[in-house]
Amino acid sequence: MLLAHSVGTQVITFVLRPTMSYRAIELDVPAAWLGVLGASFAIAPLLLALPAGHAADRYGERRIAVTGAMLLTAASVAFLAFGHTIPGLVAAGILLGTGHLGCVIAQQALVANTTGLGGHDTAFGRYTFAASLGQAAGPVLIAALGGEQAIPDTGRIFLWSCVLAAVMIVLSALLSRSPRPDAQDRDGTPNVRSLLRRPGLAHALVTSCVVLAALDITLVYLPALGTEQGLTSGTIGLLLIIRGVASMGSRFFLGRLSRAIGRRRLLISSTVAAAAAMLLTPLPMPLWLLAPVLVVLGYGLGVGQPLTMSWMAESAPPGLRGRAMSLRLVGNRTAQLLLPGAAGLMAAGMGAAGVLLITGVGLGWAGVAARRLPADA
CATH class of the missing domain: 1.20.1250.20 (MFS general substrate transporter like domains)
Structure with a gap:
């Protein structure tokens, strides 16, 4: 349901x-x-x-x-x-x-x-x-x-x-309806500051923001890149479908992947892989080579969102998980509003390729920063 x-x-x-x-x-x-x-x-x-x-x-x-x-x-x-x-x-x-x-x-x-x-x-x-x-x-x-x-x-x-x-x-x-926690199980200071002090929650929030902003930038600037490189709209549409299917596949099998690799290792590897794919995407290459690059990009971006949700859910105590999810949503929307514009300003004069390159660098930083998340239980 x-x-x-x-x-x-x-x-x-x-x-x-x-x-x-x-x-x-x-x-x-x-x-x-x-x-x-x-x-x-x-x-x-x-x-x-x-x-x-x-x-x-x-x-x-x-x-x-x-x-x-x-x-x-x-x-x-x-x-x-x-x-x-x-x-x-x-x-x-x-x-x-x-x-x-x-x-x-x-x-x-x-x-x-x-x-x-x-x-x-x-x-x-x-x-x-x-x-x-x-x-x-x-x-x-x-x-x-x-x-x-x-x-x-x-x-x-x-x-x-x-x-x-x-x-x-x-x-x-x-x-x-989920069971309501007892009064003694509730956090005594149920506010944003206390949530951000929970182990791993702030780092998961930052990673979530960067990954979602990178996804939005991909949707906006990949068509622009195609125009610059002379790719047809049908080709770009096919590449976007490939990216989307790869993201859905990684999400459907996320539990198995996490158990096999480990949650933190999976988040780091997928984010860094997405960063590498993002850096490769603007380079001139044949379609048969660009397609697997988009598969890697879609896989990495697909893993980031549910894994950070999972981390925040387990970091927040019962009775505060709704606020933890809402805090993540606020961070994501803020990143969606600010980061694409900032990337565009930083890449002024470099075109869509410059925006994608800078986004790839940001993703790489997020992947490296994810090493500070708590080790898997």
Whole structure:
């Protein structure tokens, strides 16, 4: 049920976010406003993630999931009813970001609280695999529901999103609830500072931020690199699919990999391998050689997120795991906003290749820094 909930959340999100942009294009919205629409989704995680994590710890994950699903439904209705104006799109985008936040915080806290010690690597690997599956299915649904024209039938997509979001409310109500910790098991200082002092948590947070920012940079700058090197859009699309499939594969088998290699060694090796692949990607090479480089890149980037989730879940005590997951989400969103722009400024004049090279250096630093994480239990 939890994995179905994860898939559904990402499907709705990755249907509505691109469709919001299509509706803005239909309305001849200026390019500057497209950035505002995109930012409207990110406002909620930055402002409300920590309170949402606290609420999940206090009231239980199922209530937060139901609230998130209701907000996803409200967002779908708002897109349908008020999406013909810029303020309506912005308001609906904020609702969408808030609903997505509630669902994701509830899911991650539920995984953290219901998984036994030693099983978090497998659990978070399967969870992030399900999320990746939903993200891949979203664009497919846009193509299926929107027709074959350049700009899809946005009204029809918004209508079907209302139906999908209503199903999410039912799924949320059927989720199990993790056992509440006794009062004596709760941390006496349940705040961000006390969480960051937990062994390994701060280092896992930094690694998570860098890996996720590198993933976003890859999605944005690989097409730009293809343009610079004369690769077709179909070739770049194939390379992105290869990277995505490699990430999903590493997540599905994460538990086995972790047991065979060791969690810290796996995180270090995968991050360093991703860094090496990122450094090689801008170099001119034939497609048959570039494809395996993207496999290595996808594998390394796919491992980083669930492993750092697992580390943070085991570092935080019962009763604080929702806040630990929300703290990670705040860090990730901040990195997504700041690091790509910083890489672009540092690589000014070097083009997409320069951005990818600098990102590869950052990934390498994150891999080396991961040596400071606690040894495997």
